[in-house]
Amino acid sequence: xxxxxxxxxxxxxxxxxxxxxxxxxxxxxxxxxxxxxxxxxxxxxxxxxxxxxxxxxxxxxxxxxxxxxxxxxxxxxxxxxxxxxxxxxxxxxx
Numbered sequence: 001x002x003x004x005x006x007x008x009x010x011x012x013x014x015x016x017x018x019x020x021x022x023x024x025x026x027x028x029x030x031x032x033x034x035x036x037x038x039x040x041x042x043x044x045x046x047x048x049x050x051x052x053x054x055x056x057x058x059x060x061x062x063x064x065x066x067x068x069x070x071x072x073x074x075x076x077x078x079x080x081x082x083x084x085x086x087x088x089x090x091x092x093x094x
Contacts, residue, residue: 038046046062053060076084 046065049065050060050062053065073084073086077086081087
């Protein structure tokens with residue numbers, strides 16, 4: 001025997017006929033998860049940046065900051081810019 005539909009939140013519609021089915025709205029596209037290990041100094045710097053940026057927008061998360069930094073760096077890399085900070089960082093390490 002199938003489960004009966006919930007009557008919660010239907011009010012008068014229970015007596016007046018079939019209610020319209022509400023479409024489920026997809027909140028956000030599925031995001032992948034990844035784990036990375038960073039030096040403690042970098043994590044402290046991320047915390048400081050997070051505090052500063054939260055004054056601008058209280059909804060900013062640390063993940064948003066990391067995502068923005070990656071997108072900006074990788075976009076410059078795709079465009080082949082030699083002055084890209086990502087390229088300079090790895091050139092200086094060698």
